[in-house]
Amino acid sequence: RMHEHLLEWIELFRPYVNDYGYLVLFLGVMAENASLPVPGETILIIASFYSYHGDLNLVYVIFLATAGCILGDNISFHVGRRLGRPFILRYGRYVLITQTRLAQVEHFFEKHGDKTIFIQRWITGVRVIGALVAGTTQMPWPRFLLFNCLGAVTWVTAISLMAYIFAVNLPLLLKIVGRSGWVLLGLFIAIWLFFYLKRRLLADKETLSSL
Numbered sequence: 001r002m003h004e005h006l007l008e009w010i011e012l013f014r015p016y017v018n019d020y021g022y023l024v025l026f027l028g029v030m031a032e033n034a035s036l037p038v039p040g041e042t043i044l045i046i047a048s049f050y051s052y053h054g055d056l057n058l059v060y061v062i063f064l065a066t067a068g069c070i071l072g073d074n075i076s077f078h079v080g081r082r083l084g085r086p087f088i089l090r091y092g093r094y095v096l097i098t099q100t101r102l103a104q105v106e107h108f109f110e111k112h113g114d115k116t117i118f119i120q121r122w123i124t125g126v127r128v129i130g131a132l133v134a135g136t137t138q139m140p141w142p143r144f145l146l147f148n149c150l151g152a153v154t155w156v157t158a159i160s161l162m163a164y165i166f167a168v169n170l171p172l173l174l175k176i177v178g179r180s181g182w183v184l185l186g187l188f189i190a191i192w193l194f195f196y197l198k199r200r201l202l203a204d205k206e207t208l209s210s211l
Contacts, residue, residue, distance in 0.1 A: 010053050018055040021047050026064045029156075033072025035079070035097065035132045040068075041159065048163035062160050069121075069152035073131035077144055080135025088136060097129055109133045117147035121155040 025047040032040025044065050051058040080088065089099055109116045109130065117139075120130030134144050 014050065014054045017046070017050040021050060021054070021056050022060065022064055025061060026068045029065045029068035030072035030075075032128060033069050033131065034075040035129050037128075040072075044156065044159055045163040048160040049167045051160075051164055052167035058160060058164055062156055065156045065160065066152050069156060070149055073148050073152070074145070076129070076131040077135040077139075077141070077148075080132040081138065081141075082135075085136045088132065097132075102129065102133070105129055105133050106137065109137060114143060114147050117144055118151040118154075121151060 025043055028038050028043035029040040031038040044061075047056055047061045047065070048058065050056050051061050085102075088097060088102060116130060117134060121127045131144070131148065
């Protein structure tokens with residue numbers, strides 16, 4: 001019965017995702033990378049999931065999300081470069097950018113340089129304002145653009161493929177859950193939650209140890 005309810009939810013949202021998915025995906029990922037508090041990663045996962053269960057095309061999803069990442073990061077970069085650190089400190093709190101958080105990311109950026117732009121999306125606390133800090137520290141734009149593009153392609157492709165693979169195997173997972181009942185479902189959720197929290201804690205620990 002649970003897998004039937006989940007399939008009903010998938011069908012319920014399918015028309016909205018099919019009609020507006022590309023637009024919401026592009027704007028959402030762009031906004032997050034422009035340092036706005038928008039769940040761009042979650043939107044990307046949902047769009048990739050519906051590439052299998054809906055009418056979205058995975059190639060278009062990857063292309064639009066990559067374009068949104070690059071454009072959003074460049075917006076953030078130029079805002080940081082033109083307006084500077086004082087402006088960010090004064091108005092950043094309205095988009096959840098605190099002085100402490102900005103200082104931590106700046107320190108991380110100064111220590112690790114170019115590779116921060118490449119791997120920023122995988123690091124908690126750095127992904128949203130990494131490009132902004134690159135701008136405030138006056139990083140040369142051509143170098144920023146190179147590592148930004150490489151990082152965007154890598155991150156978007158990896159996240160999209162993982163979500164799509166999960167979607168492809170969802171019928172099998174639902175069948176297993178339907179046969180094995182709530183115990184197996186609870187075990188599956190617990191295992192997933194364990195590895196998710198472990199990955200987040202390791203990312204946070206790595207960030208803090210590098211500051």
